[in-house]
Amino acid sequence: MQSNELDNRRKALAVNIGKNSIAILSSANRNYRSRDVENPFRQESDFLYMTGISEPNLINVIYIKNNRVHTVLFRDNTSTQEKIWEGSRLTNKEIKKKYGFSEIFNYEQYPEKIESLLKGKDRVFMEFNINPKLDTFVNKNFLKLGRTKKKNIIPLSQVTQKLRLIKSNYEINQIKKAAEVSIEAHMNAMKKATPGIYEYELDAEIKYIFNKNNMHFAYMSIVGSGKNACILHYIKNNDKLKNNELVLIDAAAENEGYASDITRTFPANGKFTKEQALIYDIVLNAQEQVIKNVKPGTNWKEIHAITVKEISLGLIKLKLLPNDLNKVIENKLYQEFFMHKTGHWLGLDVHDVGEYENVTFVPGMVITVEPGIYINSSNKNVPKKWRGIGIRIEDDVLVTKKGNQVLTKKLPKKKDEIELLCNQKT
Secondary structure (H helix, E strand, O other), X not given: OOHHHHHHHHHHHHHHHOOOEEEEEEOOOOOEEEOOEEOOOOOOHHHHHHHOOOOOOOEEEEEEEOOEEEEEEEOOOOOHHHHHHOOOOOOHHHHHHHHOOOEEEOXXXXXXXHHHHHOOOOEEEEOOOOOHHHHHHHHHHHHHOOOOHHHHEEOOHHHHHHHOOOOOHHHHHHHHHHHHHHHHHXXXXXXXXXXXXXXXXXXXXXXXXXXXXXXXXXXXXEEEEHHHHHOOOOOOOOOEOOOXXXXXXXXXXEEOOEEOOOXXXXXXXXXXXXXXXXXXXXXXXXXXXHHHOOOOOXXXXXXXXXXXXXXXXXXXXXXXXXXOHHHHHHOOHHHHOOOOOOOOEOOOOOOOOOOOOOOEOOOOOEEEEOOEEEEOOOOOOXXXXXXXXXEEOEEEEEEOOOOEEEOOOOOOOOHHHHHHHHOOOO
């Protein structure tokens, strides 16, 4: 990451917290799968946003002094033991040059240095429960200065969630790269899919593409065939694909901490049944109508209303809902088949930070658009031919000055395109 990108973020944070305040950020901790076996390290998102560094056991302090933004990092150089087992990390000198810190101190110096920096400050912005020892230290020392926690220690997220909501060109490019790899993975899975293989085999094909491109998965992949497609966060991925059933794959790569998020639904045997095709068309139409309306000035409430209307109209036409649109919407009868939001923010977290109420879209925001219809296999209120059909279509959308850009549009979603791709076996 370029240092000027980090400089801009730190300046924005400093302006928002004010001259008599200080921001204190903690890195994520090492995470263990069992005993001494570690999970892959994932940096705490706000810390990554402000520092660019993916290491544990760090503290970053940001404040204004003499009208200049100062950034202090506390970390330890690689120990002899770490060099043997894990290899060397960048030196403090290299870190300072690459990431643009004002000063770097050894980690054990933070109590002395931070105690000094707290003097004269009216407020501290930080997140608790990441570094318990630091939490206790700041609480204790701020009380010494006559400050009360409730009034003077403020969640850092109140500031960072606003800053992170609008993406820079650098961030947009990172998301685009993640989306490109995710598209390749989805296309690979569609070509490999066939009745008789297991969901986890498709999951493996997806992760192979991620690994081949030096990317991690942004979240646990959902590979739901048949009735499993109606389970919103199905991650067991252990059933066998059957003929005439659909496969719903919700999977995406993470690039340098930035997530993409894509869902496609396709027939295991390469051909939609009549009922599947009818439901698919309703979902696709709803998504297309929503995307047309993603632009500066609109908001989540408005685009969700479009999704609800289009899905309700489609299900009324198929006689799966009563023939009264106002009644269906007013009484939320559609929620039997569509029970989640139209989308979410996307960025350093797959469900990225940011308020949803009273937020108007502006250029630089990145969202997902993901309507769906889920007809549970045990639903006795509908004819048997509809049961077990679960369909979701999800794309990543950037709000631009003139409207929007679909970052994942290269991944087919028309029925004929889907069928063509599924029948290109490799």
